[in-house]
Amino acid sequence: MENYYAGNPLNRLSYLRSSQAFLTSALRSPKAKFLPLDSLSPLCKHDKDGARHLHFVGWKDVEAVVGEAEQVFAGVDGKRDEDVPELAILGLQAKRLGKTRVGDLSHDEKMRYFLDQPALVFLGVDERSAPESAKSLPVSKPDEHSTLETHSPYGEPYWALDVSALPDLKQKILQENEGAKFMELRSGAQTMPTQEASIAAEARALVDWNTRNKFCPACARPIRSVWAGWKRSCIPGEPSADGVDGQATACISRKGVHNFSYPRTDPVVIMAVLSPDGEKILLGRQRTWPARFYSCLAGFLEAGESLEEAVRREVYEEAGIVVGDVGYHSSQPWPFPASLMFGCWGVAKTEDIRVDLDNELEDARFFTRDQVLKVIQSTKPMQLSREQVARIDGKEGAASDKHDLADAKKKADDEGSFLMPPATAIANTLVTAWATGKLFNQVPVSVSKM
Amino acid sequence: MENYYAGNPLNRLSYLRSSQAFLTSALRSPKAKFLPLDSLSPLCKHDKDGARHLHFVGWKDVEAVVGEAEQVFAGVDGKRDEDVPELAILGLQAKRLGKTRVGDLSHDEKMRYFLDQPALVFLGVDERSAPESAKSLPVSKPDEHSTLETHSPYGEPYWALDVSALPDLKQKILQENEGAKFMELRSGAQTMPTQEASIAAEARALVDWNTRNKFCPACARPIRSVWAGWKRSCIPGEPSADGVDGQATACISRKGVHNFSYPRTDPVVIMAVLSPDGEKILLGRQRTWPARFYSCLAGFLEAGESLEEAVRREVYEEAGIVVGDVGYHSSQPWPFPASLMFGCWGVAKTEDIRVDLDNELEDARFFTRDQVLKVIQSTKPMQLSREQVARIDGKEGAASDKHDLADAKKKADDEGSFLMPPATAIANTLVTAWATGKLFNQVPVSVSKM
Numbered sequence: 001m002e003n004y005y006a007g008n009p010l011n012r013l014s015y016l017r018s019s020q021a022f023l024t025s026a027l028r029s030p031k032a033k034f035l036p037l038d039s040l041s042p043l044c045k046h047d048k049d050g051a052r053h054l055h056f057v058g059w060k061d062v063e064a065v066v067g068e069a070e071q072v073f074a075g076v077d078g079k080r081d082e083d084v085p086e087l088a089i090l091g092l093q094a095k096r097l098g099k100t101r102v103g104d105l106s107h108d109e110k111m112r113y114f115l116d117q118p119a120l121v122f123l124g125v126d127e128r129s130a131p132e133s134a135k136s137l138p139v140s141k142p143d144e145h146s147t148l149e150t151h152s153p154y155g156e157p158y159w160a161l162d163v164s165a166l167p168d169l170k171q172k173i174l175q176e177n178e179g180a181k182f183m184e185l186r187s188g189a190q191t192m193p194t195q196e197a198s199i200a201a202e203a204r205a206l207v208d209w210n211t212r213n214k215f216c217p218a219c220a221r222p223i224r225s226v227w228a229g230w231k232r233s234c235i236p237g238e239p240s241a242d243g244v245d246g247q248a249t250a251c252i253s254r255k256g257v258h259n260f261s262y263p264r265t266d267p268v269v270i271m272a273v274l275s276p277d278g279e280k281i282l283l284g285r286q287r288t289w290p291a292r293f294y295s296c297l298a299g300f301l302e303a304g305e306s307l308e309e310a311v312r313r314e315v316y317e318e319a320g321i322v323v324g325d326v327g328y329h330s331s332q333p334w335p336f337p338a339s340l341m342f343g344c345w346g347v348a349k350t351e352d353i354r355v356d357l358d359n360e361l362e363d364a365r366f367f368t369r370d371q372v373l374k375v376i377q378s379t380k381p382m383q384l385s386r387e388q389v390a391r392i393d394g395k396e397g398a399a400s401d402k403h404d405l406a407d408a409k410k411k412a413d414d415e416g417s418f419l420m421p422p423a424t425a426i427a428n429t430l431v432t433a434w435a436t437g438k439l440f441n442q443v444p445v446s447v448s449k450m
Numbered sequence: 451m452e453n454y455y456a457g458n459p460l461n462r463l464s465y466l467r468s469s470q471a472f473l474t475s476a477l478r479s480p481k482a483k484f485l486p487l488d489s490l491s492p493l494c495k496h497d498k499d500g501a502r503h504l505h506f507v508g509w510k511d512v513e514a515v516v517g518e519a520e521q522v523f524a525g526v527d528g529k530r531d532e533d534v535p536e537l538a539i540l541g542l543q544a545k546r547l548g549k550t551r552v553g554d555l556s557h558d559e560k561m562r563y564f565l566d567q568p569a570l571v572f573l574g575v576d577e578r579s580a581p582e583s584a585k586s587l588p589v590s591k592p593d594e595h596s597t598l599e600t601h602s603p604y605g606e607p608y609w610a611l612d613v614s615a616l617p618d619l620k621q622k623i624l625q626e627n628e629g630a631k632f633m634e635l636r637s638g639a640q641t642m643p644t645q646e647a648s649i650a651a652e653a654r655a656l657v658d659w660n661t662r663n664k665f666c667p668a669c670a671r672p673i674r675s676v677w678a679g680w681k682r683s684c685i686p687g688e689p690s691a692d693g694v695d696g697q698a699t700a701c702i703s704r705k706g707v708h709n710f711s712y713p714r715t716d717p718v719v720i721m722a723v724l725s726p727d728g729e730k731i732l733l734g735r736q737r738t739w740p741a742r743f744y745s746c747l748a749g750f751l752e753a754g755e756s757l758e759e760a761v762r763r764e765v766y767e768e769a770g771i772v773v774g775d776v777g778y779h780s781s782q783p784w785p786f787p788a789s790l791m792f793g794c795w796g797v798a799k800t801e802d803i804r805v806d807l808d809n810e811l812e813d814a815r816f817f818t819r820d821q822v823l824k825v826i827q828s829t830k831p832m833q834l835s836r837e838q839v840a841r842i843d844g845k846e847g848a849a850s851d852k853h854d855l856a857d858a859k860k861k862a863d864d865e866g867s868f869l870m871p872p873a874t875a876i877a878n879t880l881v882t883a884w885a886t887g888k889l890f891n892q893v894p895v896s897v898s899k900m
Contacts, residue, residue, distance in 0.1 A: 202754030304652030
């Protein structure tokens with residue numbers, strides 16, 4: 001079962017992210033495709049059927065702002081302390097400041113240099129056109145002669161570039177690419193083909209992480225991007241929070257494994273909770289959601305609990321329902337900002353929902369299979385507005401337009417009169433799988449006999 | 451299937467973490483149990499049979515260093531900007547400095563105040579002795595009269611306290627609790643009962659997160675603990691990185707949802723990869739591991755990929771094997787520092803392992819069911835030394851004692867002559883489940899007829 005935002009066709013080549021030679025060659029390749037993002041919205045274009053597609057630009061379009069490819073990844077692994085004073089400046093800043101070594105910068109310039117780095121992320125290569133024998137293998141250990149051609153001769157390298165702080169480039173891109181626009185990923189995203197949506201998801205999550213994590217949480221020094229956007233590293237010799245440079249105390253993040261140097265992925269559980277007889281399903285609604293909108297309960301996994309325990313805790317916290325058996329159905333990347341949704345099922349021990357709920361939900365109820373099927377079969381794909389999307393995420397606090405809960409509840413009582421998330425949301429996948437009797441298909445054919 | 455480090459008996463009462471009144475009452479309750487941790491090692495004691503148990507102290511033991519309970523959680527939700535100048539100081543620092551308001555502190559004192567906060571984490575309450583009707587329900591909305599007694603009259607509140615920077619308290623605790631020692635959680639952990647290990651896992655992950663995340667990654671200001679250790683918040687009016695105070699620019703983390711304010715849980719995939727006929731299992735070894743030690747392949751989930759895609763990518767990257775069908779078996783909290791291991795199975799399309807591997811593995815091979823069963827049945831519980839544990843985690847870089855790979859491989863060729871992770875590791879769970887024909891039991895009895 002492959003959910004929307006999964007199904008990424010790119011080979012991430014994660015073992016080559018620390019190779020300056022490989023990355024440099026993949027950056028300036030004439031085959032390289034760059035996805036510009038403005039405030040996390042990727043550049044898109046609608047085709048004549050109204051479907052949305054990602055719109056890429058080439059190395060020539062971004063070269064002027066990214067700078068010398070050879071310099072972009074210098075000191076790329078962030079490990080060689082002795083290289084630090086010679087660390088090359090990311091191209092853009094070097095060009096702006098007319099300087100080439102960290103040591104040549106003033107303190108203010110150093111701060112700006114690190115903070116203004118636009119996020120540039122290597123997403124992987126598309127090898128779909130390559131014969132099996134020419135695909136990159138993990139065995140291809142990189143060295144100083146590694147290039148895109150030696151590792152993936154048919155590969156098209158994909159990159160994401162944050163252009164939010166580059167108004168001239170933004171303008172140029174919009175002028176030279178007629179019909180292209182920066183479009184928020186969620187609203188109307190369901191018209192984008194799955195494989196493109198999955199590339200956009202990877203790009204959005206990584207650009208967001210690089211953009212918001214500017215300082216080391218352990219020592220407050222500005223941190224720099226290494227591994228082409230997949231690691232952010234605190235390096236001795238770079239300016240510390242108090243402006244003292246060079247001989248600074250080594251940050252604890254330089255010793256041992258520190259997960260805050262790597263992109264986050266926050267696991268979330270989302271669950272189809274069934275009545276004890278399996279004939280009804282529990283759905284709830286938050287007060288900030290659009291009227292009559294119901295969905296599966298969900299919540300973040302916490303430290304020290306298993307997937308199954310998280311499912312039980314969330315359902316108990318939000319609806320007062322004790323859940324017995326729990327299982328996994330499928331998962332969905334959810335780059336808003338960086339979650340992975342674990343779609344599960346659970347079987348309630350009772351149907352006694354508490355309606356005097358805590359702050360999470362304003363209503364929760366068991367719907368029958370008939371009620372749900374009617375909604376699934378009748379609902380046209382929900383095109384949520386940008387504002388509605390923000391409200392479903394709870395990002396905007398209280399709903400801006402008031403709705404009448406009593407009225408919403410009454411309408412939901414009428415069969416088929418409630419709204420569900422669109423087919424691109426895993427909540428819809430789970431509810432549909434249950435309604436059509438496919439929630440428990442965990443053992444695929446190839447292994448059913450093992 | 452419940453793995454070690456799961457099975458936490460505490461009700462986390464996460465909906466009460468923002469209630470100053472409730473937390474205060476739970477803190478100074480005579481029933482409160484405090485687990486002291488020194489450099490992430492919890493206080494433990496061996497019983498006469500050699501089993502390890504967590505050892506708790508009471509409110510009276512920690513009161514002097516934690517300070518006035520009422521003050522500890524003042525401004526607890528971190529949301530009310532107008533309260534900021536009056537924010538109470540965490541008790542310990544107030545006592546040390548003899549001051550009660552942020553405004554009374556010098557800049558240096560402010561920096562120290564925020565950075566020296568010892569992590570204090572509310573773990574939940576043990577309600578196992580409570581009658582069903584007296585258990586805390588999520589419907590119990592907290593107000594200023596909320597107490598432990600009104601919400602969970604039978605509950606015993608559990609807390610974790612980092613004593614790493616409190617030498618006097620450490621010494622006092624060790625003197626007054628004969629036989630108690632701070633013991634690293636992993637080495638020999640398998641002698642600790644599961645439910646205690648799960649409490650220790652929660653405590654370790656949260657104390658680690660609070661301890662290492664001292665500065666806001668978005669603006670470099672020192673951040674403070676709110677929600678009793680479950681959120682860290684950047685608050686305007688507190689000192690910024692450049693020492694400018696009060697009128698400082700609002701940090702972006704104060705608007706909208708920012709996952710870096712919440713504890714991390716990093717999802718990891720770990721997989722039992724079977725040969726195409728299901729009769730062999732793929733295990734590998736990293737060069738830093740103890741000689742003859744083999745385990746399941748594993749790796750971190752990345753942004754924009756599903757659980758299934760992560761399994762396929764990792765196996766391809768590490769062993770050059772293409773995996774077809776993939777499924778979920780069970781999960782395990784892994785607080786080193788803050789992972790959740792998703793135990794999966796996968797079916798390889800070929801057995802052509804590449805031995806000229808990338809940097810992750812030095813050997814990988816398919817073992818037969820007989821070979822594996824012999825190891826499972828013969829191995830006494832592996833008591834790894836602290837050093838071996840560190841090496842299995844790859845924390846120490848290269849192995850300090852050299853071993854001969856050729857020799858190790860040869861020994862592993864002899865039936866039953868390799869070593870596997872102990873029964874408390876999910877890798878062992880997965881291998882054992884496969885060897886005994888129980889890897890695919892995904893649909894429990896209660897729903898098998900649905």
